[in-house]
Amino acid sequence: MAPAKTISIPYIEGDGIGPEIMRATRCVIDSAVNKAYGGDVRLAWMELLAGEAAFRAYGEYLPKETLQEITQAKVALKGPLSTPVGGGIRSMNVALRQKLDLYCSIRPVRYFEGVPSPVKEPQKLDVVICRENTEDVYKGVEWKRGSDEAIALLSILRERLGVELREDSGIGIKPISEFASKRLVRAAIKYAIQKSRTSVTLVHKGNIMKFTEGAFRDWGYELAKAEFGDATITEAEIASSGRPRPDGKVLVNDRIADNMFQQILTRPSEYSVLATPNLNGDYLADACAAQVGGLGLAPGANVGDSAAVFEAVHGTAPKYAGKNIANPSALMLSGVMMLEHLSLGEASRSLMKAIERTLAEGTLTQDLARMSGSSRACGTKEFSEAVAARI
Numbered sequence: 001m002a003p004a005k006t007i008s009i010p011y012i013e014g015d016g017i018g019p020e021i022m023r024a025t026r027c028v029i030d031s032a033v034n035k036a037y038g039g040d041v042r043l044a045w046m047e048l049l050a051g052e053a054a055f056r057a058y059g060e061y062l063p064k065e066t067l068q069e070i071t072q073a074k075v076a077l078k079g080p081l082s083t084p085v086g087g088g089i090r091s092m093n094v095a096l097r098q099k100l101d102l103y104c105s106i107r108p109v110r111y112f113e114g115v116p117s118p119v120k121e122p123q124k125l126d127v128v129i130c131r132e133n134t135e136d137v138y139k140g141v142e143w144k145r146g147s148d149e150a151i152a153l154l155s156i157l158r159e160r161l162g163v164e165l166r167e168d169s170g171i172g173i174k175p176i177s178e179f180a181s182k183r184l185v186r187a188a189i190k191y192a193i194q195k196s197r198t199s200v201t202l203v204h205k206g207n208i209m210k211f212t213e214g215a216f217r218d219w220g221y222e223l224a225k226a227e228f229g230d231a232t233i234t235e236a237e238i239a240s241s242g243r244p245r246p247d248g249k250v251l252v253n254d255r256i257a258d259n260m261f262q263q264i265l266t267r268p269s270e271y272s273v274l275a276t277p278n279l280n281g282d283y284l285a286d287a288c289a290a291q292v293g294g295l296g297l298a299p300g301a302n303v304g305d306s307a308a309v310f311e312a313v314h315g316t317a318p319k320y321a322g323k324n325i326a327n328p329s330a331l332m333l334s335g336v337m338m339l340e341h342l343s344l345g346e347a348s349r350s351l352m353k354a355i356e357r358t359l360a361e362g363t364l365t366q367d368l369a370r371m372s373g374s375s376r377a378c379g380t381k382e383f384s385e386a387v388a389a390r391i
């Protein structure tokens with residue numbers, strides 16, 4: 001008998017609701033792997049510390065051992081981490097993504113039957129937001145009003161560049177580079193091709209910020225033409241050909257961010273993959289999640305060339321911590337993405353189907369039950385048991 005294949009999976013429980021949603025998620029992932037492969041594949045879970053738990057143990061929020069283990073395993077499942085109040089580290093979530101160079105945030109948003117939604121036809125939304133994860137506001141380059149740095153910058157702007165700003169301004173710098181924009185758009189187009197998605201829309205505010213947001217759009221088109229010329233087509237090319245859009249090619253188009261926000265509500269079925277700079281993508285992902293039931297159902301992956309960390313979009317929801325109330329679906333769906341990434345497709349599909357059935361049969365945690373006006377809500381643990389029973 002061949003020995004079982006063991007895959008090492010580092011995980012970070014996280015703060016707040018992290019431990020309980022992680023427990024629920026590991027349990028259903030193990031069930032799905034067991035069901036799909038019998039004893040042939042085994043996941044060896046390895047707990048890593050970060051956040052409050054790491055601070056209690058080591059006096060630091062993001063120990064280097066945690067980063068090393070993830071780098072070595074090339075994968076991790078992560079619970080939410082709270083941002084320490086009072087300085088030191090800006091955000092551990094941001095720090096983790098930057099230190100491991102997880103440059104592409106992938107957030108799929110789709111409707112699940114049985115889930116109450118604030119819109120009339122939530123099933124029309126099925127998008128994947130590929131958001132740049134290292135630059136723009138995530139770079140965190142800013143100085144406080146009145147600081148030496150802010151004053152120095154104000155004088156350089158005034159004296160060398162002829163730009164007059166108010167003395168009482170805080171100063172932030174928004175860098176968007178060709179390198180980071182192109183690798184993000186490359187990842188988005190590759191994703192669209194691999195998953196047979198029909199379009200990649202470059203979302204930007206280039207009408208106002210021409211050399212950052214506008215450049216993101218221009219570099220995106222350039223990259224699509226140079227590296228995926230045979231596999232993609234633009235709206236301009238379709239218009240100039242005078243022929244209908246050909247089958248089998250990924251449409252690359254662009255939308256100004258404010259228009260994108262209204263189109264994703266009014267014409268959701270026209271969009272498939274959205275490639276965005278950091279801040280636009282942040283807003284869009286939560287707005288899209290709200291259309292299909294909220295943050296409790298929004299999974300995510302942060303992917304680089306050498307590692308991928310899977311985590312829910314939501315945070316630590318501290319008021320629900322330890323109360324068996326939180327919805328674990330977003331982390332479970334991140335687990336679905338992780339299994340697919342690990343080429344455990346059968347387990348990934350079986351877990352997805354079990355989550356779909358659980359929700360469709362009306363087993364809802366309080367965040368979803370209250371939207372449908374129901375007073376019957378199940379707890380985190382009961383939801384997890386219901387999913388496990390359907391695997």
Ligand code: NAP
Pocket residue numbers: 017079080081082083084093295296311312313314315316317318325326327328330367
């Ligand atoms: P949050 O933790 O996402 O919670 C905001 C609200 O969303 C909650 O009050 C709750 O809404 C709802 N919610 C989120 N997750 C839920 C779940 N699993 N089940 C049910 N409801 C859920 O955002 P926050 O309060 O702004 O942030 C709290 C901390 O988390 C902060 O320290 C922040 O920095 C951190 N954070 C971490 C991450 C990450 O680790 N990736 C991401 C975002 C925020 P109702 O109150 O309406 O019930």
